[in-house]
Amino acid sequence: MKRxxxxxxxxxLSSGLVVASDNERLDHFEGKASDTLEQAxxxxxxxxxxxxxxxxxxxxxxxxxxxxxxxxYTLENALQKVxxxxxxxxxxxxxxxxxxxxxxQERVASHGERYLEASSLLIE
Numbered sequence: 001m002k003r004x005x006x007x008x009x010x011x012x013l014s015s016g017l018v019v020a021s022d023n024e025r026l027d028h029f030e031g032k033a034s035d036t037l038e039q040a041x042x043x044x045x046x047x048x049x050x051x052x053x054x055x056x057x058x059x060x061x062x063x064x065x066x067x068x069x070x071x072x073y074t075l076e077n078a079l080q081k082v083x084x085x086x087x088x089x090x091x092x093x094x095x096x097x098x099x100x101x102x103x104x105q106e107r108v109a110s111h112g113e114r115y116l117e118a119s120s121l122l123i124e
Contacts, residue, residue: 031073034081043078089118
């Protein structure tokens with residue numbers, strides 16, 4: 001096991017995929033964009049399927065490691081978009097919560113509708 005890990009690390013180092021620190025990380029691949037929540041979910045679905053297939057191999061080749069490395073950019077973009085959208089939903093829901101405490105029907109209705117619309121993608 002240690003030999004396999006050592007060989008893997010040596011291969012990554014020689015290919016330039018591993019760098020000294022996160023601060024020195026190379027941004028050489030952008031991945032697929034996730035401009036909308038729908039696009040993020042599509043990219044996560046497709047990317048997770050690809051990652052699962054690559055990880056199912058008995059032995060992962062250097063070329064497959066490169067594929068995984070590039071794939072992570074797309075998955076990271078998708079997760080970042082999901083995080084942004086869910087954070088925005090949380091703000092809307094808090095407005096509904098605060099409006100309900102003060103019996104502000106207009107605040108509850110306007111923010112509630114926007115919250116429901118945004119969150120509907122999470123439960124489809």
